Amino acid sequence: MARPREFDEAKVLEAAGAVFWAKGFEATSTRDLTECTGLTHSSIYAAFGDKRGIFMRALQHYLDSILLERIVRLETTRSPGQAIVGFFEEIVDRSLADAQHRGCMLVNASLEVTEDNAELQSYVATETSKIEQFFFRCVVAGQEKGEIDSELNAENHARHLLSVLLGLRVLARIRPDKDLLVGLVGPALAALGLTWRARGRGRS
Amino acid sequence: MARPREFDEAKVLEAAGAVFWAKGFEATSTRDLTECTGLTHSSIYAAFGDKRGIFMRALQHYLDSILLERIVRLETTRSPGQAIVGFFEEIVDRSLADAQHRGCMLVNASLEVTEDNAELQSYVATETSKIEQFFFRCVVAGQEKGEIDSELNAENHARHLLSVLLGLRVLARIRPDKDLLVGLVGPALAALGLTWRARGRGRS
DNA sequence: ACAAATATGGAGCGATCGATCCATATTCTG
DNA sequence: CAGAATATGGATCGATCGCTCCATATTTGT
Numbered sequence: 001m002a003r004p005r006e007f008d009e010a011k012v013l014e015a016a017g018a019v020f021w022a023k024g025f026e027a028t029s030t031r032d033l034t035e036c037t038g039l040t041h042s043s044i045y046a047a048f049g050d051k052r053g054i055f056m057r058a059l060q061h062y063l064d065s066i067l068l069e070r071i072v073r074l075e076t077t078r079s080p081g082q083a084i085v086g087f088f089e090e091i092v093d094r095s096l097a098d099a100q101h102r103g104c105m106l107v108n109a110s111l112e113v114t115e116d117n118a119e120l121q122s123y124v125a126t127e128t129s130k131i132e133q134f135f136f137r138c139v140v141a142g143q144e145k146g147e148i149d150s151e152l153n154a155e156n157h158a159r160h161l162l163s164v165l166l167g168l169r170v171l172a173r174i175r176p177d178k179d180l181l182v183g184l185v186g187p188a189l190a191a192l193g194l195t196w197r198a199r200g201r202g203r204s
Numbered sequence: 205m206a207r208p209r210e211f212d213e214a215k216v217l218e219a220a221g222a223v224f225w226a227k228g229f230e231a232t233s234t235r236d237l238t239e240c241t242g243l244t245h246s247s248i249y250a251a252f253g254d255k256r257g258i259f260m261r262a263l264q265h266y267l268d269s270i271l272l273e274r275i276v277r278l279e280t281t282r283s284p285g286q287a288i289v290g291f292f293e294e295i296v297d298r299s300l301a302d303a304q305h306r307g308c309m310l311v312n313a314s315l316e317v318t319e320d321n322a323e324l325q326s327y328v329a330t331e332t333s334k335i336e337q338f339f340f341r342c343v344v345a346g347q348e349k350g351e352i353d354s355e356l357n358a359e360n361h362a363r364h365l366l367s368v369l370l371g372l373r374v375l376a377r378i379r380p381d382k383d384l385l386v387g388l389v390g391p392a393l394a395a396l397g398l399t400w401r402a403r404g405r406g407r408s
Numbered sequence: 409a410c411a412a413a414t415a416t417g418g419a420g421c422g423a424t425c426g427a428t429c430c431a432t433a434t435t436c437t438g
Numbered sequence: 439c440a441g442a443a444t445a446t447g448g449a450t451c452g453a454t455c456g457c458t459c460c461a462t463a464t465t466t467g468t
Binding site for chain 4: 425437
C-alpha cells in the first residue's frame with residue numbers, strides 16, 4: 001500500500017500520556033507532545049486527529065494497560081475480599097512510589113472535563129463505573145463466600161469504596177504522605193470486615 | 205490620597221471564582237475575567253497582580269466564605285456526630301443542586317497543581333488538613349460524648365472521612381447522581397455508628 | 409485651586425497556542 | 439521500474455494567550 005508508520009503507537013501514547021498526566025490537558029502544548037514523543041506535528045495530527053484525540057487515546061491506553069489489567073488480575077487470583085485489599089494496596093504503593101505525585105490520570109482528567117466535551121465526560125463516567133462494578137462484584141462474591149457480612153448493602157459499599165479510591169488519588173497528588181494514605185484506607189476496609197494484610201498499623 | 209476603588213472586591217472574587225471553578229485555571233483566560241467581573245485588565249492587574257494572584261484570592265475567598273463558615277456553624281450548633289452528618293448532607297445537597305456540576309473548587313484546584321506552583325500546592329494541602337482536623341475534632345468529641353465508639357482510631361477515621369469527601373466531590377463533577385452520592389456516604393457514616401437523619405435510604 | 413496619587417479604559421506588545429499546508433522521503437502494489 | 443499511497447519534516451497560519459503601557463478620569467491632601 002504505502003509507507004508504514006515508523007513509530008510504536010503504544011510508546012507514543014505512553015509518552016504523551018505521561019505529560020498529560022503530569023501537566024493536565026490544557027497546560028500541555030502540542031510542542032510538549034512533539035518533544036516527548038519525538039514525532040512531528042504532522043505525524044501526530046495524521047495519526048490522532050487533534051490534541052483532544054491523542055489525549056483521549058492516551059487516557060484510554062493508560063486505563064486499559066494499568067487499571068483494567070489490575071482488576072482482571074486481582075479478580076482472577078485472589079478471594080473477593082483480598083481483591084479489594086490488594087487493589088488499595090497497589091494504589092497506595094503506586095501513589096507513594098510516584099516521585100512526581102501525579103495521582104490518577106483518570107481523576108485528573110475527570111476534573112478537567114467541561115460541558116463542551118461530552119465525549120470525555122461520558123468516557124470518564126463509564127470508566128469510574130467500571131471500577132465501581134469491580135468493587136460491587138467483589139462485595140457480592142465476598143458475601144456469598146461468607147468473607148463479607150451479608151447484611152451490608154453491596155451497592156452502597158461499592159460506591160463508598162469508589163469514593164475512597166478517588167479521594168485517595170486526590171490526596172496522593174497534594175499530600176503524598178504514607179500515614180495519610182494508608183490510614184484512610186483502614187476504616188474503608190474495616191467497614192467490610194477486612195484488614196490490611198501485613199502492614200499491621202493497629203486499629204482503624 | 206487618591207481615587208478609591210469602584211468595585212466590590214468580594215463580588216469580583218466571587219465572579220472570577222465562579223469562572224475558575226467551572227473552567228479551571230488554565231482554561232480561564234484573562235478575557236474571561238474581564239467579562240465576568242466587568243473590570244478591565246488594568247484594574248485586575250493593579251488589584252491582584254496577575255492571573256495566578258486573582259486565582260489564589262478567589263480560591264481563598266471561596267474557602268473562607270463557604271467551607272470555613274460551614275465548619276464553624278456545624279461545630280457550634282450540632283453534636284459532634286451530627287456535625288459530620290450535616291457536613292455530608294450539605295455537600296451532597298449542594299453538589300446535586302449545582303446545574304453546572306462544578307464539584308469542589310478546592311478539589312479542582314488541587315488537581316491543577318504542578319510542581320512549579322509551590323504556593324498553591326502548600327495552600328491546598330493546608331486547607332484539606334483543616335477539613336481533616338474538623339473531622340478529627342468531631343470524632344474525638346463524639347467519642348468523649350459516647351456518640352461514637354471509643355475503640356475506633358479517630359485519626360484514621362478523620363482521614364477516611366476526608367477521602368470520602370474528596371471522592372464525593374470528584375463524582376459530583378462527573379456523575380452527579382443522587383443515588384450514587386447519597387449511597388456512598390452511608391457506609392462512611394455507618395463506620396462511625398452514624399446514619400442519615402431523615403433520608404431513610406435503608407441499610408448502608 | 410493645585411498637585412500628588414490611584415483607578416480606569418483601551419490599544420497593543422511579544423509569545424505561544426492548536427492546527428494546517430506542502431514539498432520531500434519512503435514503501436507498497438502491479 | 440512506475441505510480442499510488444502514506445509518513446515525515448518544517449514552515450507558517452490566524453487566533454489567542456498573559457500581560458504592559460499610557461493617556462485620561464477621579465479623588466484626596468494642602
